[in-house]
Amino acid sequence: xxxxxxxxxxxxxxxxxxxxxxxxxxxxxxxxxxxxxxxxxxxxxxxxxxxxxxxxxxxxxxxxxxxxxxxxxxxxxxxxxxxxxxxxxxxxxxxx
Numbered sequence: 001x002x003x004x005x006x007x008x009x010x011x012x013x014x015x016x017x018x019x020x021x022x023x024x025x026x027x028x029x030x031x032x033x034x035x036x037x038x039x040x041x042x043x044x045x046x047x048x049x050x051x052x053x054x055x056x057x058x059x060x061x062x063x064x065x066x067x068x069x070x071x072x073x074x075x076x077x078x079x080x081x082x083x084x085x086x087x088x089x090x091x092x093x094x095x096x
Contacts, residue, residue: 001013001014001015001016001061001063002069002091004074008071009071009072009073010069010071010072010073010074010091011068011069011071012066012067012068012069013066013067013069014063014064014065014066014067015063015064015065016061016062016063016064017062017063017064018061018062019059019060019061019062020037020059020060020061020062021057021058021059021060022057022058022059022060023056023057024054024055024056024057024058026054027048027049027054030048030054030055030058031048033058033060034046034048037060040062041060072095072096073095073096074086074091074094074095074096075094075095075096076094
């Protein structure tokens with residue numbers, strides 16, 4: 001998985017260690033997720049009663065071996081310029 005800040009180049013990569021997916025039925029589900037993973041996910045606000053809307057799903061991705069890479073640009077044409085996620089077979093397919 002590669003990472004970039006909005007409007008900037010790719011600068012970091014990491015291996016995906018684990019993907020966890022949760023369906024949220026009630027605030028108690030959120031509280032349980034925060035209790036189990038809250039320290040690792042560094043929430044700014046860990047009080048779901050102040051969030052406004054209750055999310056319906058939560059996906060947590062555990063990253064292994066994050067490391068900087070030489071900065072490079074990608075072409076997101078066809079994915080939508082505001083896409084937060086782009087899934088490709090190979091990063092080489094969208095590297096400029």
